[in-house]
Structure formats: structure tokens, C-alpha cells
Amino acid sequence: MPELPEVEGVVRAFAPEAIGRTVSDITVSDIVIESKAQGREAIIKGMSTADFIQQMKKMTIVNVTRRSKYIYMNLQKGNNDYLLVSHLGMSGAWFVVNSIDEVSELKFRRHIHVIFTMEDGGLLVYSDIRRFGELRLLNVEADHPPLLKMAPEPFDEIAHSHFLDLAQLPKYAEKPIKEVIMDGQVISGCGNIYATEALFKMKIHPTRKARRISLKRKTELFYVIVDILQESIDAGGSTISDYRNINGESGGMQNRLKMYGRKVCLNCETDTKSVRIAGRTSVYCPKCQR
DNA sequence: AGCAGCGTCCGGCCGC
DNA sequence: TGCGGCCGGACGCTG
Numbered sequence: 001m002p003e004l005p006e007v008e009g010v011v012r013a014f015a016p017e018a019i020g021r022t023v024s025d026i027t028v029s030d031i032v033i034e035s036k037a038q039g040r041e042a043i044i045k046g047m048s049t050a051d052f053i054q055q056m057k058k059m060t061i062v063n064v065t066r067r068s069k070y071i072y073m074n075l076q077k078g079n080n081d082y083l084l085v086s087h088l089g090m091s092g093a094w095f096v097v098n099s100i101d102e103v104s105e106l107k108f109r110r111h112i113h114v115i116f117t118m119e120d121g122g123l124l125v126y127s128d129i130r131r132f133g134e135l136r137l138l139n140v141e142a143d144h145p146p147l148l149k150m151a152p153e154p155f156d157e158i159a160h161s162h163f164l165d166l167a168q169l170p171k172y173a174e175k176p177i178k179e180v181i182m183d184g185q186v187i188s189g190c191g192n193i194y195a196t197e198a199l200f201k202m203k204i205h206p207t208r209k210a211r212r213i214s215l216k217r218k219t220e221l222f223y224v225i226v227d228i229l230q231e232s233i234d235a236g237g238s239t240i241s242d243y244r245n246i247n248g249e250s251g252g253m254q255n256r257l258k259m260y261g262r263k264v265c266l267n268c269e270t271d272t273k274s275v276r277i278a279g280r281t282s283v284y285c286p287k288c289q290r
Numbered sequence: 291a292g293c294a295g296c297g298t299c300c301g302g303c304c305g306c
Numbered sequence: 307t308g309c310g311g312c313c314g315g316a317c318g319c320t321g
Contacts, residue, residue, distance in 0.1 A: 001314075035299085041317090042299065069315075089299085090314060107302085130300045132315070146317065171293080184316080191315070279296095280314065297319080304312080 001240065002088040004154070004189025005232035007069050009251060010094060015064035017096040018073070018124060022060040026053040027115040032131075043113055043128060045136040046144070055137055056116070059084075068150050068188035072141075082139060085147070089132030095125040103127065151188040154226050163187050163222045167210055177213055178206035179278040181225060190225050192280050193238055193260045198225045200259035205289045206282040207275060231256070259283055 002010070028049050035042035036049045044052045059082065063074040071086040071094075086092070091111075095103050100123065103109040108127040114135060116124040126135065141147050151166075152159045166172065166186045180186055182195050190198070199206050202221050204213065213221070232238060236251035240261070258266050265272055265285035274283045 003315095040299065045317090087315075089316085091301085111301085128300095129302075130314085132299060134299090134316090182315095281312095293321105295320090298317085300314100302313095304310105306309090 001090050002069065003191035003194055004069055004229055006237035007066050007071060007088065008233050009237045011064055011066040011071055014094055018061045018064050022058065022119045023056050023116050024119045025117040026056050028053065029113040032113045042131055043133055043135055045134045047137065052137060068184060082137060083141060085136040085138060087134045089128065091129040092133030093127045095127065097123050097125060100125060149185050151185055154187055154189055154229060160222055164215065164218060167218055173211035174209055176207045176277045177204060177210050178282050180210050187225060189229060194225060194228050196260045196283055197228050197257055200289060203289050206277055206284050
């Protein structure tokens with residue numbers, strides 16, 4: 001599943017392919033059209049399929065950046081600016097191809113839901129096996145208020161003090177630390193994989209209450225998360241389950257994970273345990289993590 | 291007002 | 307082999 005490092009990899013590969021190109025036409029899968037027609041918010045969020053198709057035509061992609069786990073595509077049409085926000089959910093993937101036959105893996109080719117045909121004839125293809133992803137066309141970021149509530153980028157200077165300020169708030173005091181570090185308003189981009197890794201490295205039990213961790217240890221935890229995110233970016237992200245980079249490329253971080261998905265602790269060979277925190281499975285070593 | 295809890299968006303995959 | 311249940315980012319709704 002794509003977290004911040006995986007999205008960063010997508011953006012780095014996608015941006016040079018997409019910037020400067022103009023959308024000629026949009027094709028939406030029958031499945032999404034039908035789901036939307038029944039009133040569900042399937043992939044295309046906040047507007048009808050017809051409106052999305054109509055508005056996206058003639059849009060020129062002028063920039064592609066990452067914000068937390070979101071891909072932000074700055075668009076222009078005439079004198080107006082727009083923002084297309086793409087979240088990959090559990091299984092979203094972008095492909096830059098000349099024909100959908102070039103989407104080589106069957107399971108991605110079978111779940112192509114939005115095709116952007118560009119004026120030069122090329123295709124920007126959005127595939128999403130489980131349809132948890134989103135495409136949201138906005139005028140400005142503020143038109144979707146939850147985006148404004150995201151924590152700063154973890155690599156920004158202010159991210160550390162922001163993290164400490166929020167993590168010390170009474171409303172987080174009794175929460176499991178893993179839930180706190182996976183809250184995108186506290187620190188952005190840290191999902192299940194990297195939260196699991198950071199807590200293992202810090203030898204902190206995932207259910208430990210936030211208030212039971214000193215300010216000093218919280219600071220250390222913050223920088224461990226940042227370091228792991230950076231290490232993963234450098235490794236090309238983790239290719240787990242349905243995550244692929246542009247055009248199906250895999251990353252290398254999955255081979256460097258020390259706890260996520262493990263049955264046995266690498267430090268002490270104790271069997272790992274798992275517990276559900278905030279609805280998600282959390283793996284930990286009962287001996288190393290306290 | 292703010293928040294906890296749950297439903298929603300799904301198909302791959304696992305275990306029986 | 308067939309099938310029920312599990313899994314999960316982030317938002318929206320409800321109480």
C-alpha cells in the first residue's frame with residue numbers, strides 16, 4: 001500500500017512524463033460510471049462523472065507534486081488554475097503509456113478506471129484494483145477543507161514542533177502511540193508500515209499511551225519516523241501487495257523492513273504478536289517493545 | 291463544538 | 307474447488 005515514500009516515487013517518475021501535456025479526452029470505466037450512477041463516491045470524488053470528464057478536457061498539467069500521501073497536479077485551462085488531487089488508496093497506480101496493452105500486469109490492466117488521453121496521443125492511465133483511491137478536481141486546495149488540516153511535510157523544519165505540540169494535547173494523551181503517529185494531522189505520511197517499523201526501532205509497544213512517552217522520547221520517535229521515510233524514499237519505496245511505481249516498477253524497501261509482516265523478531269527470535277489499533281493490524285515484538 | 295465510533299469505497303487473498 | 311470473512315486510508319455521518 002502506498003505511503004509517503006511510495007507516493008514520492010510515483011511523483012518523481014510521473015512528473016517529468018506529465019508536465020506540459022494537455023488532456024484531450026477522458027475515459028471512465030463502466031464500473032465507476034455505474035457506481036457513481038448509483039450514488040457512490042467511486043474514485044471520482046465530489047462531482048459527477050460527466051462533470052469530471054467535461055471539466056478535465058483541455059486541461060494542461062503544469063506541475064506535479066506530493067503532499068503527504070496525495071499527488072497534487074496543478075492544471076491550467078485558459079486563464080484559470082485548477083488542482084487535481086490524486087490519492088492512491090490501497091491499490092491505485094499510474095501508468096504512462098501509448099496503449100493500454102503496455103500495462104503489463106494483468107491485475108492492473110483489468111482494473112483500469114480512468115484514462116486520460118493526451119493531445120499528443122499518449123495515455124495517462126489510472127488503475128485501482130480495490131477502488132479505494134480518489135481523484136478530486138478542485139479550483140484550490142481550500143475547496144476540500146480536510147486537505148488543510150494535514151500536518152506539515154515531515155521533512156519541513158516546523159514538522160517537529162508541530163508533532164510535539166499535537167502529541168502532547170490532552171485528546172491524544174490516552175491514545176495508543178501508534179494511533180497518534182498514524183494520524184495525518186499529527187505527522188503526515190506515516191501509515192501502517194512505517195509506524196510499525198519506527199516503533200520497533202524505538203522499542204516502543206504500539207499500544208503504549210502517548211502520555212507515557214516522554215517529550216525526549218517523542219522527539220526521538222519523530223526523527224526515527226523521518227529517517228525511515230527518507231530511507232524508504234531512497235530505496236524506491238516498499239512494493240507490498242498492490243503498490244507499483246509508474247509503469248509497474250517495484251521498490252526495494254520491502255526487503256529492509258524489520259517488523260512489518262514478520263512472524264519472528266529479527267532481534268530476539270521471539271514470535272511476533274499482532275493487535276488491532278484504530279482498526280488496523282499492528283505487529284510488534286512482545287519482548288523487545290515495551 | 292468537538293469527538294468517538296462506525297459506515298463507506300472494494301477485490302485479493304487466506305483458511306476452511 | 308468454492309466461499310465467507312478479513313483487510314485497510316481517509317472522509318462523512320451520527321449520536
